[in-house]
Amino acid sequence: MPTAGRGGPGRGRPRSEAVERSIIEGVMTLLEEGVPLADISIERVARIAGVGKATIYRRWSGREELFCDVLRTAEPPDPELPGTSMRDDLIVLLESLRKRGLATRSSAILHNVYAQMKSSPKLWKVYHAAVIEPRRRTALDVLRRGQENGEIRADVDVDLVNDLFMGPMLVRAVMRPDAGLEEGLSERIVDTVMEGLGPVKH
Template identity: 45%
Template sequence: MDHMQAAEEAPRAPGRPRSLRVDEAIISATLDLLAEGTSVEVLSIEAIATRAGVGKATIYRRWPGKEALLHDALATLKHPGPEVTGTSVRDDLIALLSQVGPTNHDPRFAKIMPCILPHLMRSEEHYQAYQDIIEPRRNRVRQVLNRGVENGELRPDLDIELILAMLIGPILVQRVLRWHPDLDADKMPEQVVDVLLAGMGPKQ
């Protein structure tokens, strides 16, 4: 009997409910396998169950199949991010952009995303699931930009969606693909924001 099966059968100990501990073990096993190089196509419920130390039936009671489990597992990699202060568009954008791409929240993200991106591009269903995961974070940046337009910090004629892509794109590419070896991804949020703010501010 492995450790998680023992945990399922043992008397409940103080702390997290047993079902939550099992859910976390299954999610963690899924992410571990992906981070170790298991492709989405090869990843199986059986392998996840073995790594998590649970039976396959335990997983199927929680998720209808691999795709639903994969969606929830990837969603946990996206940290909610910092609370914006509202003091200035610049400060809020830098705080939000500092959480773009692989961060210290979960080191597995950096290993998983480059491998899973081709899969997302091949599957419209998974692409939409990925959009569902990142849209709340994207919307927080959108809200800061809209606030800046409303209070006069930014020009009223900005294409908000284009600015979103211009803010997030360079940082994401650098952090995921390490596109340019001479660029420091940790400094880029401030650098990108300052460059773009020069063109986004009110017309003189």
């Protein structure tokens, strides 16, 4: 997955996945030790990863872009969509969201990093642009294809409809830690919302 903030092909030396892995693992080690994000400097990461600061800056333009990749590594990967129908694609997207919710509940690192991110406007802005917004665009593309295929009505606002599909899972994953994220929840949400969005039957 391309990393936010990296320079173009002409900048720096060729990428080394082993070096990048050691840098990301260095940040993870600090987080596992309970070091707050605010205290994790590029200098500190360079020391623990055994690289120079310049090596990090060749790959990431700053701390925020590096932290985004650390989160991507800790989270379950984004799924490939089957493309068979809007319903199938939405279920896959919601299932990915459900698994990220489960991972956040079970991972002290993810839970703490998300909490700290939201108190850092600059980091949240970078994460939103690099991770959240592309995921939203993917979901909107799925919904537009569903409109074109007649799976949902052409007159509905896809931006609002996306919130209707994603909202219940986000509420359970983020705002209701006591709520279940059980198997089959993705299908139930998609089918419940689609029942009200289908073409009008005469």
